[in-house]
Amino acid sequence: MAKIILFGVLDTAELAHFYLTHDSEHEVAAFTVNREYLKDESFKGLPVVAFEDVETLFPPSDYQFFAPMTGRNMNRNREKVYLDAKAKGYTFISYISSKATHFGNEIGENCFILEDNTIQPFTTIGNNVVLWSGNHIGHHGRIDDHVFFTSHVVMSGHCHIGSYSFFGVNSTIRDYLTVAEGTLLGMASALYKDSDPWGVYIGNPPKKLGKPSYETY
Numbered sequence: 001m002a003k004i005i006l007f008g009v010l011d012t013a014e015l016a017h018f019y020l021t022h023d024s025e026h027e028v029a030a031f032t033v034n035r036e037y038l039k040d041e042s043f044k045g046l047p048v049v050a051f052e053d054v055e056t057l058f059p060p061s062d063y064q065f066f067a068p069m070t071g072r073n074m075n076r077n078r079e080k081v082y083l084d085a086k087a088k089g090y091t092f093i094s095y096i097s098s099k100a101t102h103f104g105n106e107i108g109e110n111c112f113i114l115e116d117n118t119i120q121p122f123t124t125i126g127n128n129v130v131l132w133s134g135n136h137i138g139h140h141g142r143i144d145d146h147v148f149f150t151s152h153v154v155m156s157g158h159c160h161i162g163s164y165s166f167f168g169v170n171s172t173i174r175d176y177l178t179v180a181e182g183t184l185l186g187m188a189s190a191l192y193k194d195s196d197p198w199g200v201y202i203g204n205p206p207k208k209l210g211k212p213s214y215e216t217y
Ligand SMILES: CC(C)(COP(=O)(O)OP(=O)(O)OC[C@H]1O[C@@H](n2cnc3c(N)ncnc32)[C@H](O)[C@@H]1OP(=O)(O)O)[C@@H](O)C(=O)NCCC(=O)NCCS
Pocket: 150, 167, 168, 169, 184, 185, 186, 187, 188, 189, 200, 201, 202, 203, 204, 215, 216, 217
């Protein structure tokens, strides 16, 4: 059981508080946000403190950190908070729903893995990865750091997913693909071939959009 500092006070943090409270051995001790967003002193009956001061008030020797944020800015906002908290000396938990199916897969830190995900054997997951609900994560695959799967994505077997990639709801990735760093696959879209770094793909068959993904998500 760890005492947890949760980053954020919006929907994702509220959900993380719910999941950790109802479906983990951990106890949320406080919330933290950047000082410029600090409005209320408490949330869910717990203190909210400035991220700038958090290590003084809740030292990394006594508390672990969890930053389950959205994929905004192609996961780089989430990466920044993760790295900043790491630089303060925190270690991280990962939350893996008791209603997810997995097989002792290697899963990194600060991952947020919700209900009804199936992670098949021999697939590894890096740090700071979100699997929202209901994804199929096929066998013999690899997911690098800072990746976001929304819901009901099918990642077929033997795929390698590059860092910062984002998969819209109901998207599909063919088996044996290498998905390059920063790929954005739109909702209900399908990837048939390896993607280009920071490419945005929509539709089925997919069309590559001409603008970089950080401008669209
Ligand atoms: C790919 C995506 C990021 C593009 O967003 P955008 O840059 O704002 O693009 P727009 O909505 O302006 O659409 C641009 C064009 O692409 C089309 N388009 C957008 N997404 C599409 C998709 N997934 N499949 C097919 N066509 C799509 C639009 O109809 C539009 O066509 P038009 O120019 O002929 O009118 C977005 O549509 C998407 O799929 N986001 C993921 C949503 C999601 O899964 N959310 C879950 C949140 S947890």
